[in-house]
Amino acid sequence: MRVCIIDDNQTNLKLLECVVREVDCALQVDTFLDPRVALEYCAVSTPDLVLVDFMMPDIDGHQVLRELRSRPSTQDIPIVMITALGDRSIRQKALELGATDFLTKPIEPYEVKARLTNLLALRQSHVYLQDRNQWLADEVLLATRTIHEREEELIVRLSKAAEFRDPETGSHIVRMAHYSRIIAAGLGLNEEECGLIYRAAPMHDVGKLGIPDRILLKPGPLDPTEREIMQRHARIGHAILADSESALIRKGAEIALSHHERFDGSGYPNGLAGESIPLVGRVVAVADVFDALTSSRPYKEAWSVERARAYLEENRGTHFDPACLDVFLAAWDEVMRIHLRCADLKVFPTAAPDVATSP
Numbered sequence: 001m002r003v004c005i006i007d008d009n010q011t012n013l014k015l016l017e018c019v020v021r022e023v024d025c026a027l028q029v030d031t032f033l034d035p036r037v038a039l040e041y042c043a044v045s046t047p048d049l050v051l052v053d054f055m056m057p058d059i060d061g062h063q064v065l066r067e068l069r070s071r072p073s074t075q076d077i078p079i080v081m082i083t084a085l086g087d088r089s090i091r092q093k094a095l096e097l098g099a100t101d102f103l104t105k106p107i108e109p110y111e112v113k114a115r116l117t118n119l120l121a122l123r124q125s126h127v128y129l130q131d132r133n134q135w136l137a138d139e140v141l142l143a144t145r146t147i148h149e150r151e152e153e154l155i156v157r158l159s160k161a162a163e164f165r166d167p168e169t170g171s172h173i174v175r176m177a178h179y180s181r182i183i184a185a186g187l188g189l190n191e192e193e194c195g196l197i198y199r200a201a202p203m204h205d206v207g208k209l210g211i212p213d214r215i216l217l218k219p220g221p222l223d224p225t226e227r228e229i230m231q232r233h234a235r236i237g238h239a240i241l242a243d244s245e246s247a248l249i250r251k252g253a254e255i256a257l258s259h260h261e262r263f264d265g266s267g268y269p270n271g272l273a274g275e276s277i278p279l280v281g282r283v284v285a286v287a288d289v290f291d292a293l294t295s296s297r298p299y300k301e302a303w304s305v306e307r308a309r310a311y312l313e314e315n316r317g318t319h320f321d322p323a324c325l326d327v328f329l330a331a332w333d334e335v336m337r338i339h340l341r342c343a344d345l346k347v348f349p350t351a352a353p354d355v356a357t358s359p
Helices: 010-023 035-044 061-069 088-097 109-165 169-186 191-203 206-210 224-231 233-241 247-258 279-293 305-314 322-330 332-341
Strands: 002-006 028-032 049-053 079-084 101-105
Touching: 002 010, 002 035, 010 028, 010 049, 010 109, 028 035, 035 049, 035 061, 049 061, 049 109, 061 079, 061 088, 079 088, 079 109, 101 109, 109 191, 109 247, 169 191, 169 279, 169 322, 169 332, 191 247, 191 279, 206 233, 206 247, 224 233, 233 247, 247 279, 279 305, 279 322, 305 322, 305 332, 322 332
Parallel strands: 002 028, 002 049, 049 079, 079 101
Antiparallel strands: none
16 A cells, blocks of 8 residues: 655654554555645555645645545545644644544654554555445446347347248348438437347347248238238237346337337227337338338339338328438438348348448
């Protein structure tokens, strides 16, 4: 541990240094005749204890105390003010400025050693608690990161399960996740929320795991009964993901249930309209439909991006939230980069591929 002694009298410095070394010979003791030099030293090398005389020319002990307490690195260290007997007002001011203890001139070595022993023990305990708190914070951060990694692994595995049912699903969920993040960012959502939507969006159609292959992979239009069965995937997906302790999985449940709602109220499963549809559902609706239109399916060929864009524009305010759609179309160049860059990806990546530059 390090002790800093500040006194403009060389004799006093030597006496105090000897007393401090008797407390513990392993202590590093730094002495300063000039308080300015001492303050510069403390700015780069934080002491564990400071002894400072009050009566010094130019800069007195109060000024030193005020300066040390104004710095984050020395806000909590013990500072002992050395004063003459009877300087009551000086002591009161020192207490207001944050002095920890006082020594009275002429000093009594036994008293000094006892007080300094207690203060150094207090400082050592404080440092230990700080280190332990930092260790605990690091452990919490590590545990949180592990939980997030497991959540993302769950998404990847669910996405792979969906891919086995529908070979096109892998690349679809990669692209629509990126599109969803573009829209969320354009709407002004913070980075944390944008990241949450990006990671949760791929779970939007996980409920299709509960749809029979004869309907999911039917090479043609669905009849009314088949369409009603297909539409159940929104509720199935919500049931799979709902009531999780994970914010990410809960967000996925919200998306699964709401991404087929339409802005005019004609969607499913709850016929919600306008802003009664959760924002994430309105965001993902644009991303999902655009990519579905430009992807091949068992029942249709892929549309051109121009035709898909025209469809989105025609359905602004009916199928799609105008605000979400306008943001998406305003970022068209970035959308096209994602459309081309992610065309061949078959599983959702745990880290987003670089889509900021042209392929």
